[in-house]
Amino acid sequence: MLRISGVHTFYGNIEALRGIDIEVNEGEIVTLIGANGAGKSTLLMTVCGNPRATHGTVTFEGRDITRAPTHDIIRLGIAQSPEGRRIFPHMTVMENLQMGAVTADPAHFDEDLERAFSLFPILADRRSQRGGTLSGGEQQMLAIARALMSRPRLLLLDEPSLGLAPMVVKKIFEIINEINEQRGITVFLVEQNAYHALRLAHRAYVMVTGKITLTGSGADLLADPEVRAAYLEGGHG
Amino acid sequence: MTPRPALDVPAILKEAGLTALVMLGLTVGLVGFRIPDGIGASALETRFGAVAMACGLAFAGRIALILLREKRPRRVLFASTAYAVVVALAQAAPVLFSPAATERWITLRPFDSAVVNGMTVVLAAAFALRAAWMEWRHRRFPGIKERDKAMDAMGARVQRATHFFGPALLLVAVILPFLPMVDRRLLDIAVLVVTYIMLGWGLNIVVGLAGLLDLGYVAFYAVGAYSFALLAINFDLGFWICLPLAGMLAATAGILLGFPVLRLRGDYLAIVTLGFGEIIRIILLNWYQFTGGPDGISGIPKPTFFGLEFKRSASDGGETFHQFFDLTYSPVDKIVFIYYVILGLALITNSFSLRIRKLPVGRAWEALREDEIACRSLGINATNTKLTAFAIGAMFGGIAGSFFATRQGFISPESFTFIESAVILAIVVLGGFGSQIGVVIAAILLIGLPEIFRELQDFRMLTFGGAMVLIMVWRPAGLLAHRTPSIRLSDRGGEP
Secondary structure, three states: OEEEEEEEEEEOOEEEEEEEEEEEOOOOEEEEEEOOOOOHHHHHHHHOOOOOOOEEEEEEOOEEOOOOOHHHHHHOOEEEEOOOOOOOOOOEHHHHHHHHOOOOOHHHHHHHHHHHHHHOHHHHHOOOOEHHHOOHHHHHHHHHHHHHOOOOOEEEEEOOOOOOOHHHHHHHHHHHHHHHHHHOOEEEEEEOOHHHHHHHOOEEEEEEOOEEEEEEEHHHHHHOHHHHHHHHOOOOO | OOOOOOOOHHHHHHHHHHHHHHHHHHHHHHOOEEOOOOOOOOOOEEOHHHHHHHHHHHHHHHHHHHHHHOOOHHHHHHHHHHHHHHHHHHHHHHHHOOHHHHHHHHOOOOOOOHHHHHHHHHHHHHHHHHHHHHHHHHHOOOOHHHHHHHHHHHHHHHHHHHHHHHHHHHHHHHHHHHOOOOOHHHHHHHHHHHHHHHHHHHHHHHHHHOOOOOOOOHHHHHHHHHHHHHHHHHHOOOHHHHHHHHHHHHHHHHHHHHHHHOOOOHHHHHHHHHHHHHHHHHHHHHOHHHHOHHHOEEOOOOOOEOOEEOOOOOOOOOOEHHHHOOOOOOHHHHHHHHHHHHHHHHHHHHHHHHHHOOOHHHHHHHHHHHOHHHHHHOOOOHHHHHHHHHHHHHHHHHHHHHHHHHHHOEEOHHHHOHHHHHHHHHHHHHHOOOOHHHHHHHHHHHHHHHHHOHHHOHHHHHHHHHHHHHHHHHOOOOOOOOOOOOOOHHHOOOOO
């Protein structure tokens, strides 16, 4: 579905991505883990065309989107829940969700809204509240719900567990699983919380300073001693 | 409040005494002895009274400083205010009082020199202000945060009140020309205020909704005014035909400006728009063949009421308003008509911006202001969205500009200086970004009041500046910076 091949991305002279090959197949949850500054978020943003890849290609459903403008890429059926949630703090929950639906057919707005609220019942209670007054977990839910409003086939999630309490993290990952299983939405998940992310993933990649160093099924990587040493030891369990 | 520790009186006295001693050392030689001016005077004059006074004041002043330091402002407030008032009165006594009373007041002057007395008054006043500030802050407003909260709540209340207040204001605006106390001068001021309200609402689309800081809004105002003037004079077109044309031309100018500056944000955008405003003005000034340069354009036609003119006698074969309706001619009719024209245009601007907020593009503007990256990640074309904001804001600016041209009958580049942009922006900022009623209030405050109080001359600009500073201190986000959601809960998001 999404194929990233040989992608190099630069920030000025700094090479953030050094030849990345990743494939995400339809119906999968694919996880990318890595430390801070490894280039995970850069990769997700490169998929969306901001910044663009200097070398290599990104194709979505067979279509080359490497040079396409961001708004066109999103309209193809990719949705991104960006790093740090980035909800609109002064707009209400409802307005945030409407913003998510700008690229969608207005005819099924009500239906999509109903589905968003059934996925995140708390948002239904909070619908007239301003985004900025929500708790961190609720904001993350709102960010995901907002991304889903455009009826994407591929959902890009950038660190949905960032800054959330363990209980909330667990809940968020359950919902991601639900989105994938029940709605059939392909998920490409970038995470630092390796334990949860790997348990959830069908396949996973490990990124270190702009390169993919390991790949395999989620369970394999979870058992891999290198991964355990680098990303799992000293916590979680 | 926590109980305060008792003051250490001996220590204070010691510190103040030390200051007085320093003062004594400084003044005894310099002030205490004086060689009188003039030839033949030989005896040394002594002025130990002044020295004693200086030491006494230094002693008192030091105590005041200590008390302020210890956060006990009340006594300092009373004492220094009393001192400042008494000495100021004593100094000003010859002007204020009868000669007999002056005799008595003059004895209260601490020093002979008016300058020195004045300086002590200023110092005392500074102490008083400092103490008053401290006192006031501690008593009424425990902290800036709480104050902001209280102000926000007030803003929200006012915002809610606009449901009733808005229509009432509208009613007043509509019947204004027929109110008994409204004369020609007041009506002229009203026209001016409503023009600025319209400009404020137009700029509010760009700055308030889309969050693009535009310091060159007057450029569109100028484009609209010149478009109308040139179209009307060269092609003999009427006001109502030119109005949309001028709006469109201004919108085009907005798009032309928009293209190169879309990548810029915040301060950089502001600088470029500022430059654009100046470019337009300088082009108007220098393109003599086309715009008449500094001479401007005169003889711009007045608007007509469905072809009826507002003149004493109709020009070549036409009919005038008063003839058609069989009224006696009154020059005020024209102003009343002009007032209704601008009121109508302003209301169109208002209802347009209220409506568009609820449409996807309006909501996208607001979202763009909040978070551009999030907007892009949702598939919004940031470039086009900004362009529409610029174009639509410019269009309303242009329409207001053509109104300005037709009302004045004469335009020149001098009417479109940067200060106009600044005033319009100030209206939007003071009103509270994105608040429609806030713009009205701010326009009345900033345009109406200075006009009404024109007699006060320079002081009105001083108050203008003072009011701006106070608002920025108390309401940094503007008077009514409370955003109302574009949808209410009961709507259930049922709109398309």
